[in-house]
Every structure is written in structure tokens, then in C-alpha cells.
Amino acid sequence: MSAPVLVGVLVAGGVFLILRRGMVRVVFGFVLLTHAANVLLLASGGTDRRRPPLVGKADPALMADPLPQAFVLTAIVITFGTTVYLLSMIHVRRSEERAGGPSG
Amino acid sequence: MSGAVLVLPVALPLLAAGLLSLLTGRRLRLLLGTAVNAGVLLVGGLLLKEGLDGRIPTASIGGWPAGLAIVLAADPFSALLVCVSAVLVLASLCFAAVCGEDGDPRFTSLVLVLAAGVYGALLTADLFNFFVFVEVMLVPSYVLLVVGSGRDPAAGRVYVTVGLLASTVFLAGVALVYGVAGTVNLGELAGAAERGPAFALAGALVLLGMAVKAAVVPFHGWLPRTYPQASASVTVLFAGLLTKVGVYAIIRVYAVFFAGMQQFRWVLMAAALATMVVGVLGAVGERTMRGVLSFDLVSQVGYILFGLALFTGLGLTAAVFFMVQYVLVKTVLFMCAGTVENLYGSDRLDGTGGLLRHEPLLASVFLVAFLSLAGIPPLAGFVGKLGLLQAAVAEEKYWPAAVALATSLLTLVAMLKVWSRVFWGRPSSSVTALAGVARARSALLAPALVLVVPSVAFGLGAEPLWRVAESAAGGLADVSAYVRAVTR
Numbered sequence: 099m100s101a102p103v104l105v106g107v108l109v110a111g112g113v114f115l116i117l118r119r120g121m122v123r124v125v126f127g128f129v130l131l132t133h134a135a136n137v138l139l140l141a142s143g144g145t146d147r148r149r150p151p152l153v154g155k156a157d158p159a160l161m162a163d164p165l166p167q168a169f170v171l172t173a174i175v176i177t178f179g180t181t182v183y184l185l186s187m188i189h190v191r192r193s194e195e196r197a198g199g200p201s202g
Numbered sequence: 203m204s205g206a207v208l209v210l211p212v213a214l215p216l217l218a219a220g221l222l223s224l225l226t227g228r229r230l231r232l233l234l235g236t237a238v239n240a241g242v243l244l245v246g247g248l249l250l251k252e253g254l255d256g257r258i259p260t261a262s263i264g265g266w267p268a269g270l271a272i273v274l275a276a277d278p279f280s281a282l283l284v285c286v287s288a289v290l291v292l293a294s295l296c297f298a299a300v301c302g303e304d305g306d307p308r309f310t311s312l313v314l315v316l317a318a319g320v321y322g323a324l325l326t327a328d329l330f331n332f333f334v335f336v337e338v339m340l341v342p343s344y345v346l347l348v349v350g351s352g353r354d355p356a357a358g359r360v361y362v363t364v365g366l367l368a369s370t371v372f373l374a375g376v377a378l379v380y381g382v383a384g385t386v387n388l389g390e391l392a393g394a395a396e397r398g399p400a401f402a403l404a405g406a407l408v409l410l411g412m413a414v415k416a417a418v419v420p421f422h423g424w425l426p427r428t429y430p431q432a433s434a435s436v437t438v439l440f441a442g443l444l445t446k447v448g449v450y451a452i453i454r455v456y457a458v459f460f461a462g463m464q465q466f467r468w469v470l471m472a473a474a475l476a477t478m479v480v481g482v483l484g485a486v487g488e489r490t491m492r493g494v495l496s497f498d499l500v501s502q503v504g505y506i507l508f509g510l511a512l513f514t515g516l517g518l519t520a521a522v523f524f525m526v527q528y529v530l531v532k533t534v535l536f537m538c539a540g541t542v543e544n545l546y547g548s549d550r551l552d553g554t555g556g557l558l559r560h561e562p563l564l565a566s567v568f569l570v571a572f573l574s575l576a577g578i579p580p581l582a583g584f585v586g587k588l589g590l591l592q593a594a595v596a597e598e599k600y601w602p603a604a605v606a607l608a609t610s611l612l613t614l615v616a617m618l619k620v621w622s623r624v625f626w627g628r629p630s631s632s633v634t635a636l637a638g639v640a641r642a643r644s645a646l647l648a649p650a651l652v653l654v655v656p657s658v659a660f661g662l663g664a665e666p667l668w669r670v671a672e673s674a675a676g677g678l679a680d681v682s683a684y685v686r687a688v689t690r
Contacts, residue, residue: 135373142381169330176337
């Protein structure tokens with residue numbers, strides 16, 4: 099039951115922040131929103147079986163589904179990269195403004 | 203033929219992109235970039251030939267057994283689009299070179315990574331893998347657009363945030379699909395939406411994410427806001443590739459996952475008609491060449507969805523035919539706008555005029571392309587639109603057919619506005635002054651000239667492309683061969 103609640107809270111917070119003014123808030127909104135998608139992805143493999151998915155380490159009936167974990171790992175890397183890019187865009191804009199360069 | 207060649211369209215550009223970051227010298231970068239994409243075009247041609255012979259080449263990555271492996275598959279539809287995309291990337295690279303926009307050492311690398319993402323997205327038969335390839339395609343596009351959009355920094359922010367939002371929605375959709383179906387392999391998901399509302403809802407979220415990428419109304423606002431702000435050659439590159447991957451995904455997912463379900467077709471039809479009308483009305487009101495063309499890009503996406511919404515053999519064939527000829531024509535038009543901007547410093551409709559006198563060749567290329575876009579016989583656009591209308595009438599969908607016809611007329615109005623303001627009339631004094639400056643005009647026009655040839659050729663001799671489109675559409679209407687190949 100905790101996964102749906104978590105996804106709900108994260109999406110609500112993410113949407114709230116994205117709709118605010120200010121690019122930094124928007125970026126944090128996206129951090130929350132992509133986390134919600136990641137939790138959803140992780141939960142899609144089933145939340146009841148949580149043993150490590152390694153042969154010989156656990157009973158196959160209790161092993162967690164390894165595929166969503168691989169998905170989530172990929173998704174985290176991608177969203178992390180995009181978030182860093184967004185933040186660097188803000189940084190470049192700020193330093194341009196400070197230097198009296200193009201604004202808009 | 204071994205399925206291993208399927209890896210090449212993804213691996214070659216990525217490897218070349220890495221290699222290019224070590225190379226100096228503009229000519230060398232251009233040479234490697236074009237050579238790699240010519241190679242991909244060759245591979246695409248081979249795959250298409252296999253597909254037309256009734257075989258679907260597949261490759262399971264990593265040597266995992268079926269069901270676990272990520273599968274790449276090239277049915278005629280995918281192979282055809284890979285060929286067209288390779289042609290567009292080649293033309294864009296050449297256009298960027300003659301515009302002098304490939305001076306940045308990273309430009310060619312970024313274009314190659316973007317191309318790898320496009321080819322991968324077109325070839326993969328796995329929803330999550332599709333998400334990854336779309337990201338591979340989008341991340342370089344963020345950089346290309348933001349770096350080029352000196353005019354309006356806000357455009358870059360809009361583009362990146364909308365792209366990220368669409369990706370997140372798509373990812374959530376993939377998660378839900380995996381949650382309900384336990385697989386993301388498209389072959390195993392064939393007809394999944396018919397199993398129940400939960401499946402259809404998960405698939406709908408996937409389609410929603412892709413609808414944003416494809417700029418389907420009401421998710422189109424970002425495109426006309428951002429594309430005209432990018433540099434000329436970047437717009438040329440984006441116009442034919444990025445939204446088309448979204449359209450491809452919508453077609454593929456609707457054909458396979460939804461198995462063309464009758465009960466949801468009206469949603470697609472409503473979206474298609476709204477996209478056509480809203481896009482073309484926006485185009486009529488724009489004030490720059492690229493502004494008009496960007497809104498028109500939205501409108502034309504509606505025509506492709508129109509064919510998909512009919513989901514008959516003829517409708518799908520016409521949609522595939524339309525898609526292929528239209529991306530070529532659109533790229534030509536954006537190249538013309540880029541050339542005007544390059545030679546005269548602005549593509550504003552009120553800033554130029556009378557270019558016909560100074561640039562007869564540019565004007566005639568533009569004329570052929572826009573007549574094809576509007577669907578005037580004997581050009582390729584006419585064949586595509588005629589097919590779509592015939593399919594609609596055969597299904598007794600008279601109102602949608604009427605809307606499509608009216609949109610065609612408005613497209614003509616929008617393009618005539620560009621024609622009369624930019625090319626017709628008396629040249630302004632600034633134009634006359636700039637026209638005297640010696641420039642490499644023939645080089646600037648060469649890519650557009652090459653790309654406009656098919657729109658004439660496929661209009662006069664539509665048969666070969668129509669046959670290929672028929673074969674591609676056959677694979678969409680009856681997905682059993684694709685499903686067998688992918689789940690094997």
C-alpha cells in the first residue's frame with residue numbers, strides 16, 4: 099500500500115512545483131515527478147517479493163523481479179543527466195545576466 | 203542475411219560520434235558523418251529489400267533467450283523510415299556544412315548521437331528500449347536547440363521541460379504496461395489492450411507521452427514556440443526526424459498493442475482533425491517563414507493520424523506514403539527558409555520580397571515543395587492526400603474527409619502568403635543590396651534541390667513507393683508476422 103501513496107504524494111508535489119514560477123522550482127518539480135515514475139516502475143514488478151534476485155541466494159518464489167530494477171537504474175541515469183542539464187542551463191543564464199549579456 | 207546488421211544503424215553513428223570528438227578538421231568530420239549515414243542508408247535499403255521479400259530480420263541483443271532479450275526488428279515500415287531518416291540526416295549534415303553551422307566541433311557528434319537514437323527507436327520492438335532510444339535522441343536535441351537559440355533563451359527552457367514531462371509520462375505508461383502485462387516486448391503485448399480496461403489505460407498513457415512528442419493537438423504548443431528559435435540547420439534536422447519518431451510510436455503501438463481497436467478510433471480521429479485544423483490556422487497567422495512552416499508541421503501530423511484512425515488497408519498505405527513524401531517536402535521547405543535567412547539575414551515575411559527576381563532557383567524549389575505540401579497534382583503530396591480521402595470516403599467518413607480537404611485549402615493559403623510576401627512582388631531596397639553580394643548560392647541550394655526530386659518523382663511515378671507503403675501498411679493491419687518474428 100505504501101507505493102501508491104508514495105507515487106501520489108510525489109506526483110502532487112511535482113505538479114505543484116512545476117506550476118510555480120522560477121526555473122529552480124520547476125527543476126525540483128521534475129525531480130519529484132521522475133521519482134514518482136521510478137517508484138511506479140519499481141512497483142510494477144510486484145512489491146510482495148523482496149528477496150535478492152540472485153540464483154542460490156534466495157527461494158525463486160520469493161525473489162524480486164530483476165527486470166524493473168534494471169529499468170529503474172536506466173531511468174534514474176537518464177533523468178539525472180537531464181536534471182543536471184536543466185540546472186546548468188539555469189547557471190549559464192544567471193552568469194550571463196550577471197555579465198550583462200543577453201537576457202529574456 | 204544475418205540479423206546482426208540490425209545493430210549497425212545504432213552502433214555505427216554512436217561509435218563515429220565518439221571518434222569525432224577526437225578528430226579536428228571540419229572537412230574530416232563532415233566526411234565521416236556523411237559516410238556513416240550513407241552506410242546506414244545502405245543497411246536500411248538491405249533491410250527494406252528483405253522486408254519486401256516477406257522476411258523480417260530480427261536481432262536479440264546480448265544473447266539472452268527469447269522473452270528476456272531486447273529485440274530489434276525491421277519490418278518494411280521500420281526499414282522504410284530508417285532509409286528516409288538516413289536521407290534526411292545526410293541532407294541536414296550537408297546543409298549545416300554549407301551554412302557554416304558545423305563550425306562547433308561538437309555539432310556533428312551531437313547530430314550522429316541524435317541519428318543513432320532515431321534509428322534505434324525505429325528498429326526496437328521493446329517499449330522500454332524505445333524509451334531509452336528516444337532519450338538518446340532527445341538529449342542531443344536539447345543541446346542543439348539551446349545552443350542555437352540565441353534569439354530567445356526561453357525557447358530552450360520550454361523545449362527541455364516539455365520533453366522531460368513527455369518522457370516522464372511515457373515512462374509511467376511503460377511502468378503500468380509492465381505492471382499489468384509483465385512484459386514490455388511489443389510482440390508479447392500484441393492485442394493486449396483487448397484484455398481489459400487496465401491494459402488499455404496503460405497503453406493510453408504510453409500514447410499520451412508520444413502524442414506530446416508528435417505535437418498532436420492539444421499538446422502541440424511547444425513546437426511552434428521552439429522550432430523557429432533554433433538555428434536554421436537544426437530546424438531542418440528536427441523537422442523531419444523528431445516528431446516523426448513520436449508519430450511512428452503512435453502508429454506502431456496502436457497497430458500492435460491496441461490491434462487497431464474499433465472502439466478507440468474516434469479518439470484518434472478527433473485528435474487528427476483537431477491537429478490539422480489548429481495547426482493550419484496557426485500557420486496562416488504567423489509572421490516568419492519558419493513560424494508558418496512549424497505550425498504547418500503540426501497540421502501535417504494530423505494527416506498521418508487521419509490515415510491511422512481509419513485503420514483500413516488503403517488508409518494505412520496512404521498514411522505511410524504521405525509520411526514519407528511529407529518529411530522530404532518539409533525538410534526542403536525548412537531548407538528554403540534557412541537559405542533565405544542565410545542570404546538575407548531574416549526570414550520575416552515583411553522583411554523580404556521579390557526574391558523571385560534575384561533567386562529564381564530557390565523560388566522554383568520552394569514553389570514545387572509548397573505545391574506538393576498543399577497536394578496539387580502531379581506532385582507526391584497529391585497522391586498521399588488522394589489516398590487518404592479515398593480511404594475516408596470508402597469508410598463513409600464524409601465529414602472528416604471534408605475537414606481534411608478544407609485543411610488542404612488553408613495550407614495553400616498559408617503557403618501562398620509566404621510565396622507572395624517573400625518571393626513575389628517588387629524587391630525591397632535591402633534585398634537588392636544583399637542580392638548583389640556574391641555567395642555560394644548553388645551550394646546552399648544543392649541539398650534542397652536533391653530532396654525536392656523525390657516529391658516530383660513520387661508524384662509522377664508513385665507506383666514503387668506506393669507498393670512499399672502497401673507492404674508496410676500490410677504489416678501494420680495484420681501484425682501476426684511481426685509478432686512471430688519478435689517473439690521467436
